[in-house]
Amino acid sequence: MTTRLAFFSILLGLFVFSSVAQDTDFQAGSTPYTPQQLQELLAGQNKMSVINFFGRMPNHQQGHDWIYNRLLIAVPGRDQYYTTAVVCFSHADDLVWQVVCYP
Numbered sequence: 001m002t003t004r005l006a007f008f009s010i011l012l013g014l015f016v017f018s019s020v021a022q023d024t025d026f027q028a029g030s031t032p033y034t035p036q037q038l039q040e041l042l043a044g045q046n047k048m049s050v051i052n053f054f055g056r057m058p059n060h061q062q063g064h065d066w067i068y069n070r071l072l073i074a075v076p077g078r079d080q081y082y083t084t085a086v087v088c089f090s091h092a093d094d095l096v097w098q099v100v101c102y103p
Contacts, residue, residue: 031074032072032073032074032081033073033074034073034074034075034076035073035075035082035085035099035100035101036076038073038085038099038101039098039099041053042087042096042099043096043097043098043099044095044096045095045096046094046095046096047066047089047094050066050087050096054068054071058087064088064089064090064091064094065086065087065088065089066086066087066089067084067085067086067087068084068085068086068087069083069084070083071083071084071085073085073101080103081103082101082102082103083102083103084101084102084103085099085100085101085102086099086100086101086102087099088100
């Protein structure tokens with residue numbers, strides 16, 4: 001019983017650590033992007049390019065939209081940040097047509 005609990009605790013710890021590490025890698029050592037920069041960088045890109053840009057799969061998928069949480073996206077002109085980006089793929093060609101950012 002104790003062995004199972006210890007094993008479960010280790011697995012849970014590894015899962016939490018890997019989730020935090022991925023998000024930290026995205027932000028590490030770089031200036032946060034603005035929503036406009038994300039739009040310019042990702043518009044017209046395919047799904048593999050988006051995965052490579054963020055360094056991970058999205059947190060959620062809803063239809064053709066990919067939702068990335070726990071990001072650091074600068075709000076121009078204010079000392080605030082957005083934390084969620086929704087990458088919208090076109091139904092016609094599966095390329096990014098819009099990136100929408102939320103607090």
